[in-house]
Amino acid sequence: MAISSFTLSEIIGIVGSGHVLTGPEEMVCYSYDASRIQVCPACVAFPGSAREVSEILVLANREGLPVHPRGAGSGMVGASVPSEEGLVLVMTRFQRIIEIDPDEMIAVVQPGVITGTLQRTVLDYGLMYPPDPASASFSTLGGNVAMGSGGLRAVKYGVTRDYVLGLEVALPTGPIIRTGTRTAKGVVGYDLTRLMVGSEGTLGVFTEIVLRLVPAPEARRTILALFPSLDQATDSVRALLKQRVAPSALELMDRSAIDVVENYLHLNLDRNAEALLLIEVDGLDCAVTHEAEVIASVCQGNGASDIEVAASATESERLWRGRRAISPALGRIKPHKINEDITVPRTGITRLIRSVREVARRHDLIIVCFGHAGDGNIHTNIMLDRKNADELSRAEQAVEEIFRIVLELGGTLSGEHGVGIAKSPYMLWEVGAGGYEAMWRIKQALDPRNILNPGKMFSPSRAFFHPA
Ligand SMILES: Cc1cc2nc3c(=O)[nH]c(=O)nc-3n(C[C@H](O)[C@H](O)[C@H](O)COP(=O)(O)OP(=O)(O)OC[C@H]3O[C@@H](n4cnc5c(N)ncnc54)[C@H](O)[C@@H]3O)c2cc1C
Numbered sequence: 351m352a353i354s355s356f357t358l359s360e361i362i363g364i365v366g367s368g369h370v371l372t373g374p375e376e377m378v379c380y381s382y383d384a385s386r387i388q389v390c391p392a393c394v395a396f397p398g399s400a401r402e403v404s405e406i407l408v409l410a411n412r413e414g415l416p417v418h419p420r421g422a423g424s425g426m427v428g429a430s431v432p433s434e435e436g437l438v439l440v441m442t443r444f445q446r447i448i449e450i451d452p453d454e455m456i457a458v459v460q461p462g463v464i465t466g467t468l469q470r471t472v473l474d475y476g477l478m479y480p481p482d483p484a485s486a487s488f489s490t491l492g493g494n495v496a497m498g499s500g501g502l503r504a505v506k507y508g509v510t511r512d513y514v515l516g517l518e519v520a521l522p523t524g525p526i527i528r529t530g531t532r533t534a535k536g537v538v539g540y541d542l543t544r545l546m547v548g549s550e551g552t553l554g555v556f557t558e559i560v561l562r563l564v565p566a567p568e569a570r571r572t573i574l575a576l577f578p579s580l581d582q583a584t585d586s587v588r589a590l591l592k593q594r595v596a597p598s599a600l601e602l603m604d605r606s607a608i609d610v611v612e613n614y615l616h617l618n619l620d621r622n623a624e625a626l627l628l629i630e631v632d633g634l635d636c637a638v639t640h641e642a643e644v645i646a647s648v649c650q651g652n653g654a655s656d657i658e659v660a661a662s663a664t665e666s667e668r669l670w671r672g673r674r675a676i677s678p679a680l681g682r683i684k685p686h687k688i689n690e691d692i693t694v695p696r697t698g699i700t701r702l703i704r705s706v707r708e709v710a711r712r713h714d715l716i717i718v719c720f721g722h723a724g725d726g727n728i729h730t731n732i733m734l735d736r737k738n739a740d741e742l743s744r745a746e747q748a749v750e751e752i753f754r755i756v757l758e759l760g761g762t763l764s765g766e767h768g769v770g771i772a773k774s775p776y777m778l779w780e781v782g783a784g785g786y787e788a789m790w791r792i793k794q795a796l797d798p799r800n801i802l803n804p805g806k807m808f809s810p811s812r813a814f815f816h817p818a
Pocket residue numbers: 383384418419420421422423424425426429430441461482483484485488489490491492493494495496497498499500501502549550551552554555556557766767803
């Protein structure tokens with residue numbers, strides 16, 4: 351859809367003519383993320399300062415122009431996918447690591463910095479930025495904060511939310527505010543920082559982020575254990591955490607995932623095993639050696655049929671190969687997948703995986719389960735060919751059934767990927783009418799004209815019929 355030439359000239363006046371795109375081919379490049387949802391916008395702008403972002407938002411309010419913030423476009427739920435009449439606000443010019451303060455253990459960054467770049471930079475100071483989404487080498491910190499992203503290390507270190515101390519934010523109506531502190535503590539007023547984290551670009555545009563860092567661990571050990579039964583693996587997960595061991599990664603692959611990887615890489619993993627655990631500990635060298643022994647003995651006590659402890663970084667890399675190969679291996683089975691990042695209490699993992707198998711059997715689908723067992727966050731991959739209408743309909747039915755199971759188990763529909771467009775029809779299921787209403791009122795208070803990333807989280811039909 352076209353944007354009026356007057357509005358376009360104003361946008362160019364704000365960000366400069368070299369920072370605006372309108373060509374149809376260019377619109378295609380900013381029309382999608384990793385979710386397969388695609389809508390071409392009317393215009394794309396690359397602001398270079400907080401002031402420019404603010405001016406765009408003031409203009410958008412006056413014109414009723416939808417504005418969609420975007421980082422690297424790697425989101426899994428369509429949270430950065432624009433609307434047809436909208437403007438995509440690409441934040442990749444905000445590339446600076448402004449400050450690293452090793453004494454206070456904080457980093458001040460612009461939102462377009464790639465997560466992996468910050469991780470590598472702070473290592474030179476003996477520090478670590480723990481959140482590590484698998485997309486760290488290409489996703490932006492602004493996107494991570496907006497989605498509240500998680501990763502492998504969440505079981506020990508937590509998720510992005512736990513590292514954001516403060517933000518500079520351009521609010522939907524234009525004012526630029528600062529939230530939070532640069533200090534380890536701070537309880538003055540409402541916690542607007544936490545409100546913004548995970549807001550999926552609907553409550554404000556981040557222009558600066560203050561992040562907490564921690565000392566980088568001296569050493570790591572990796573342990574791989576195979577189990578004849580799923581219960582033995584999940585019992586081990588719980589037993590490990592009771593042994594006062596805090597793994598920095600605690601990953602599970604069920605039989606379907608082991609099979610898929612074996613077919614792809616031929617690593618000689620035992621196909622009779624019903625589950626595999628990949629466990630990593632980090633910290634002082636002497637401590638991780640002891641922790642690795644405790645882990646091996648807990649797994650043995652719980653019936654592991656095979657245990658390997660990596661003695662070197664190279665061996666550790668070998669043990670991780672299978673886990674890292676799951677995504678490419680899945681690509682060999684079917685052209686498409688629906689990857690749900692459902693999360694249940696750890697005690698519910700076995701029931702979840704067995705129930706998902708039952709759903710797969712009933713709908714004649716291949717569903718591969720693997721993921722962050724330490725967090726109860728099991729990636730459930732429904733394999734399909736979207737061109738096959740019958741298979742697509744069975745897969746969509748399976749998703750709904752799996753969501754119901756997750757909620758019955760006391761879990762959440764998304765541990766890390768967020769709601770976006772893809773899960774917006776289901777948000778009400780989890781948060782309930784009261785929670786939905788409260789969230790919608792916050793959105794309306796900050797964004798009365800609903801110009802900032804409309805159509806995300808709140809299902810359009812439900813938001814529309816909601817009382818004002
Ligand atoms: C191969 C692959 C692996 C992945 N692995 C993980 C994983 O392990 N864990 C995980 O949690 N996610 C994972 N993801 C999902 C995705 O990478 C994350 O959601 C990531 O945080 C998105 O960052 P981005 O820069 O690509 O943001 P985008 O996708 O561009 O945007 C995501 C959201 O952030 C908003 N946004 C972006 N910048 C700003 C800003 N400056 N201010 C306000 N809002 C903003 C957008 O409006 C949108 O709502 C993976 C994705 C892929 C493709």
